[in-house]
Amino acid sequence: MTTSSSKLNSNSTVLWTQTQAELLARRDPTDRLSFTPTAPFPGLTLIGGVDISYPRNTTSTAIVALTILSYPSLTQLYLQTHQIPITEPYISGFLAFRESPAYLAAFASLRTNNPELWPQVVLVDGNGTLHPRRFGSACHLGVELDIPTIGVAKNLLYMEGMTVDAKELKHMFKEDKTLGGVGIGVNGDVCAMAVRPTAGEGATNPIFVSPGHRVSMQTAVELVRCCSRYRVPEPIRVADLHSRVVVRQLEEELEASVSAK
DNA sequence: GCGACAG
């Protein structure tokens, strides 16, 4: 008798759904911040960003990058990568179970080596409340660390009950050049904002911002706008670019070790 | 019914 991997995945999914429900009970949807939750955010000086890049031809390991930028200058104060084992597959709606361990390792290192740079808010590459169970990876990391987080996704996660789809949104931003953002409702809740990328009126491909933990929708959007020079806000952009550089190095090392034997 | 599904 054989055991199919899809069967294993669906079993994990049941447990993971339960875990998400438990952690959701600990999520704080309000502004519980160490700075004033209104632009230009007096008191805010340290903002974090995290992202993960995966090497081609390998599924067991990845590179996580954590960066800390000063605010409002967006100067890079810290940028560290870690090679982390990846044990779980990517399953839509359960991204945190794949990536959160890597994030936790990165933050553990920061706490040990540069505790003075512990961020006041963290931008996460993924969704917050824009999620089938209102608990995306940004919420997950936020609750685990009890740190304010904001989810920023480059693509729309489709789910039942959504008021708009990606194509409609693109149309709306194209039609109305002054449109800055569109609320994304799911079964009566506005759980995200499609935000027109900063850098002009011509851009029509939005980013999707949703609160993670200890941040309101309003504050999340405002803050993302305030640290965006390009489509992707700086903290995530810096982490993304650097993790990609390091992933290339890892790929070369892997190639070398193969040809060496 | 088919397709759409963060990274």
Added chain:
DNA sequence: ATCTTGTCGC
């Protein structure tokens, strides 16, 4: 996420 070149435009 990753595989991938040039190209149109500011």
